[in-house]
Amino acid sequence: MxxxxxxxxxxxxxxxxxxxxxxxxxxxxxxxxxxxxxxxxxxxxxxxxxxxxxxxxxxxxxxxxxxxxxxxxxxxxxxxxDPEIKTIGRRLQTAPGVGPIVAATLIAEMPELGQIDRRRIAALAGLAPIARDSGKRAGTRSIGGGRLVVRTILYLAALQASRRFVVFRTFRERLSSTGKSTKVALIATARKLLVTLNAMLATATDYDPAAT
Missing domain, CATH: 1.10.287 (Helix Hairpins)
Structure with missing residues (x-):
């Protein structure tokens, strides 16, 4: 098979x-x-x-x-x-919430970063909402699977980014204002951060607030 x-x-x-x-x-x-x-x-x-x-x-x-x-x-x-890893690490650290440990962990645990599209990278990290529909019933969307290590480190990075940087803070607050729980808002923020990092490596560009 x-x-x-x-x-x-x-x-x-x-x-x-x-x-x-x-x-x-x-x-x-x-x-x-x-x-x-x-x-x-x-x-x-x-x-x-x-x-x-x-x-x-x-x-x-x-x-x-x-x-x-x-x-x-x-x-x-x-x-x-390692010159290649060094360049990637420096670039990742230009993004909010990403320090040396977060960058090194992403390099080690997610070599696909910058190589695949935003939907697949979110799925690999276990940050993509999974539909649980059945017939006419629309089930609750939730995350699952993926790489727990990556998801955990991105969750912590998103927490820092949403506390200290206006773009991610505004994004998280907007979700909270619509009734989303703190955990759901942070997961969505982590997904936004991952997609941003993926685009940065794909285009070989440093973080740009205007592009998020």
């Missing part, structure tokens, strides 16, 4: 991931793991009043902070060492 599907649809060949991107992906994954462990330890710190336990947890959090900083430094070094 898979062979028949390929013969009929003739999908484009998947481009191999470069060694530089694989190394960056490994460091980005390790950073996420360390951040998750740190979150768990912070939760445990808040759940105990025992002095010895708190001291041990606090010590471990300090170690994790250093490990996270080390992973971030390695990510920055990998981006800096």
């Amino acid at each position: 898979l062979a028949e599907l390929g013969a009929r649809l003739r999908p484009a060949a998947t481009q191999p991931v470069t060694a530089a991107r694989r190394a960056l992906q490994a460091q980005a994954t390790r950073r996420r793991q360390l951040v998750e462990i740190r979150k768990q330890e912070v939760t445990r710190l808040h759940q105990t009043t025992d002095k010895q336990a708190r001291a041990d947890i606090t010590s471990l959090i300090a170690v994790l902070d250093r490990r996270i900083a080390k992973a971030e430094a390695q990510m920055a070094a990998l981006v800096e060492a």
Whole structure:
């Protein structure tokens, strides 16, 4: 069945991931793991009043902070060492809400950025609304699937962009004014940011507020 599907649809060949991107992906994954462990330890710190336990947890959090900083430094070094990735990273960071970690994560986890159209890039990130209609019933649209890592990092980037930059703040506030929940408005903002980043790489241009 898979062979028949390929013969009929003739999908484009998947481009191999470069060694530089694989190394960056490994460091980005390790950073996420360390951040998750740190979150768990912070939760445990808040759940105990025992002095010895708190001291041990606090010590471990300090170690994790250093490990996270080390992973971030390695990510920055990998981006800096590869001319193509360096150019992409610099361009991505001209957009609101996109710092070094967001840019490096997108480079590592979404090599298709700038290579496909806005609908497919949104679907890959799991930010495209999925219709759940049946007959004459129009179901609620919701997101799902896609790459959770990319969706999460874009959600956080959209939160920062909508707080600090007028274009994205206005977009989010307009959605909220129509009755959209905070989460729905932020997801739509994340999708808008992703589409903007995709267009920037596709056209090899830095962020332009007038184009969003």
